[in-house]
Amino acid sequence: MEQTQGMADETRHPMTGNRLDAEAEASGPGFETHDYDVVVIGAGGAGLRAAIAAHDAGARVAIVCKSLLGKAHTVMAEGGAAAAMGNLWPDDNWKVHFRDTMRGGKMLNNWRMAQVHAQEAPDRVLELEEWGALFDRTPDGLISQRDFGGHRYARLAHVGDRTGLEMIRTLQQRAVALGIDVFMEFTVTELCKADDRIVGAVGYWRETGRFVVFNAPSVVLATGGIGRSFQVTSNSWEYTGDGHALAMRAGASLINMEFVQFHPTGMVWPMSVRGLLVTESVRGDGGILKNSDGERFMFNYIPDFFKAETADSVEEADGWYEDKKNNRRPPELLPRDEVARAINSEVKAGRGTEHGGVYLDIASRRDPEFIRRRLPSMYHQFKELAGVDITQEAMEIGPTCHYVMGGVEVDPDTQQSSVDGLYAAGEVSGGMHGSNRLGGNSLSDLLVFGRRAGECAAENAAKHSNERAAVPDSTATAAADAALAPFAEEGGENPYTIQKDLQDVMHRLVGIIRKREELVTSLTELEELKARAEHLSVEGNRQYNPGWHLAIDLANMLIVSECVATAALEREESRGGHTREDFPMASDEWAQINLVLTYDGESVGLARQPLPVMPDDLKELFD
The missing domain is CATH 3.90.700.10 (Succinate dehydrogenase/fumarate reductase flavoprotein, catalytic domain)
Known part of the structure; x- marks a missing residue:
């Protein structure tokens, strides 16, 4: 493949250092290549923590993010990070936090993820403090903790109402100090496999449109949520379900996608x-x-x-x-x-x-x-x-549409998906929060499972150190061709029109209150949108082209929206972030079932799956 590094005619963006290659348009797709042990997609709290953990485990790590470093949506998390430190209430402990989390999720949580989270959250918060985070203090000088909905005790470590910003500042400063490579203003369009395991990813610089191949045996998804598919949302522009869709196209499954928190x-x-x-x-x-x-x-x-x-x-x-x-x-x-x-x-x-x-x-x-x-x-x-x-x-x-409890189905201890070498942490992963997330659990979730995902991704990379497979040329070329298709379509649909119509469908028919007739209609209308999206047209060239970026995002948004509507139609009860007007009560039968979604390249498949069985010693906490 063509290497673009060291080209004589390139200049660089004054802030990001990304290449501004005047020949990008003329040279066709053109690939620059990079080799890493672990590629982390996303630079929010989960992504940064995963990258730090992988680096500390000895891996060569790259962070890839759609916007500038420091602009991830985690900065908008204001309340605090939930951790049973007992600084205000000595009776607080991980068992109480675990019980609150399970009850908040209406017992549909993966019990093991909730347990690990409750046990490890205090250490992860103290670790942030060691790295320089400036938390509010009690009169005794301990980290202050505030009350939040669904928590029995005040347990949110906070920095005024700017906790997420402080978390990102601290993690970003540490990642930069460690010398971890960062690819800013970059979109990943496809995860690549060989012999049924991850070998890397393909994406492009948003500034120039030039394509890049990452060869890596481990990829960590930390891309956040799906809120931009809805009309009214607190989510940033980046939250277009990229990680969810990338995982599905690579063969991974999603879980709990009917549960969207408003x-x-x-x-x-x-x-x-x-x-x-x-x-x-x-x-x-x-x-x-x-x-x-x-x-x-x-x-x-x-x-x-x-x-x-x-x-x-x-x-x-x-x-x-x-x-x-x-x-x-x-x-x-x-x-x-x-x-x-x-x-x-x-x-x-x-x-x-x-x-x-x-x-x-x-x-x-x-x-x-x-x-x-x-x-x-x-x-x-x-x-x-x-x-x-x-x-x-x-x-x-x-x-306002705020958080999706559903995400990539992962092993609760390693955060690996069903695809060998693919990991997920943070909002893009599913299981931890069940049907409803308690406020404050998201920031500690990022820290706990970001660390675990990074460590396990580095371990996987070391395991494959002597048998590295590169992304096949044909796979990279196919990914680039698919991304460039809207430039070749003449007289097709405007991406902005389809996005507006998608948001209208999700707002009207798959919103905070749902019923069968509307959900059936939503799936019909989503099929129509998918057909229209096959004929998207974008004008101009590949440099700084927001219409093209949206055209690529739309493919992800449509897959994820179909997952939400499909699961919402199947679950005939009301629980947590899923409310059915025609089934207003929670059901004992549905309390034992998770919905798992897969993708065959054309449509979404659904299967019912029994909940993992909680050990007796943890069941006793609810007696």
């Missing part, structure tokens, strides 16, 4: 920022939800599962309810799925705000100094984008 609180006004996340920390620090009548409505939506048995357990005047353990808790800190459904019900009943949301009020509960100190990002976000001073008035908020 975060209860996203901005609803102005339209330019609709869906932008309003951290759960606002409610954790005392914020309450009100409808347009001024009623604090969450007391009307406390499930019996969470309430104490006594008839007078709800003390609305005092602002609390008593849970099964007789702990007094605000109803705003119920799990996210419960809060999102409650808000959706209030809006549908005509008690919503002018712009279709509800009010989140912390101004009447805390003084301005406290709000500005504890929630600096929220204060500036609303002040600058919506003209709202949250120390003086309530915020207009509503549910």
Whole structure:
């Protein structure tokens, strides 16, 4: 293959160092090649932690990311990282955290992943502190921990409401100090196999359109979620389901894809920022939800599962309810799925705000100094984008597509998929959160399973050190040809039109409340979109061409959207992030079943799979 390194006529981007090759268009696909032990796709918390772990295990590592280093969506995670450190509540421990996580996921979680996460999260947070993360402190100098929905104890280690940003800053600084290679503004279009195992990947520089081949026996997917398939989302532009689709095309399976979490609180006004996340920390620090009548409505939506048995357990005047353990808790800190459904019900009943949301009020509960100190990002976000001073008035908020619990089916200890050499960590992997993720578990999930994925990927690479297979020329050429196809199509569809129609289908028919007729219709309309997407046209050349980038992303978005709709139609119950209007109750039968999805190159296949059996000693925690 052609090597483009060292070409005399190349210049480099002043910020990224990526090649700006004036001959890229004329030279056809053209490949530069790189050899690594481990290639990590994604530079968020999971990707960076995996890369650091693989490097520390002796592997030659490359990080590949669609945007600039430091811009990954993890920076938007505000509340904190859940870890049972016991700094505020000495009774907190991994068993309580494990139980909270399983209950939050409505017991559909992979128990082993939930156990590993709860046991290892404290060490991963302390490790971040050792690397320079500046967490908020208790008066005694320990890492401070805040309350969050679904957690029995306050256990989120945090940095104001900018925890994700601090995590990325710390991990990025360490990765750079270790000298790990980073390929920024780069899209991976295909994972490559030989003899049924991973041998590398093919992708292209987003700046120049020049194609690159990575030869590597281990690939770690850390690409995040799928939110850009929905109309209203808190997710960044990168979240187009790339890792999910890459894994499926390589032969891996997905699990739990029907479970899409709609975060209860996203901005609803102005339209330019609709869906932008309003951290759960606002409610954790005392914020309450009100409808347009001024009623604090969450007391009307406390499930019996969470309430104490006594008839007078709800003390609305005092602002609390008593849970099964007789702990007094605000109803705003119920799990996210419960809060999102409650808000959706209030809006549908005509008690919503002018712009279709509800009010989140912390101004009447805390003084301005406290709000500005504890929630600096929220204060500036609303002040600058919506003209709202949250120390003086309530915020207009509503549910926004936030997180997908489903993802690549992985081994709970190694994070390897069913494809030899392919690993996944973070939001792109499935199983850990069951049907609903508790707030704060995502950041500790990134650390725990990012580390495990990196270590195991490096171990796999060492195992194949004497039998390295390269990406076949024919495979690389086929991947490049497929990516370039929209340039050859004349008079075809505009990628932006199909993306808009896809988001409309998912919003209307596969949203927060679902029913059979709409899901059947969604699959029909998705088939029509897939047929239209076979004839995409893009204009211009390969340099800086966002229409071309979207055309490639659309293939991934359509596969993943079909997975969500297919699984949502199959699961005839309501559980966690999946609510069926025609099956409003959780089912004992479905409580024992995971849905697994595969892809044959044309359509999505589905199979039912029994849950892994939890050991008796862990079952006793729920007695």
